[in-house]
Amino acid sequence: MRAAHKATLRQGEADGVVPILEHLLFHLGSTTHPEYADYSPAALERIHQAGLGVRHLLGALLSDELSGLFDGPTSLTCTWPTA
Numbered sequence: 001m002r003a004a005h006k007a008t009l010r011q012g013e014a015d016g017v018v019p020i021l022e023h024l025l026f027h028l029g030s031t032t033h034p035e036y037a038d039y040s041p042a043a044l045e046r047i048h049q050a051g052l053g054v055r056h057l058l059g060a061l062l063s064d065e066l067s068g069l070f071d072g073p074t075s076l077t078c079t080w081p082t083a
Contacts, residue, residue, distance in 0.1 A: 001054060003033040021062060028055035 004027035011027075012019035027033075029051030031044040039047070 001028070001051075003035045004028045004030065004051065006035075007033055021058060025055050025059055025062075028052070028058070 004024055007027040007030070008019045008024045012023060017023075029048050031039075031048050031051075036044060036047065
């Protein structure tokens with residue numbers, strides 16, 4: 001998760017966009033991050049499988065239960081609806 005987060009922030013800066021959770025999903029499960037250069041093939045496979053599990057869970061939450069809550073940029077000028 002940490003490596004995917006760093007990669008998402010780097011990509012967002014390079015693209016000139018504010019990263020959101022959807023961007024993080026792309027990097028979860030990837031084992032090409034520089035942090036993993038010295039890892040064994042078995043360790044890389046475990047990282048890959050764990051990342052895919054988190055990717056599927058977050059992807060489901062963003063497309064179903066949490067859709068609209070965490071899948072877009074935020075701002076300091078956000079106003080809350082009043083009841």
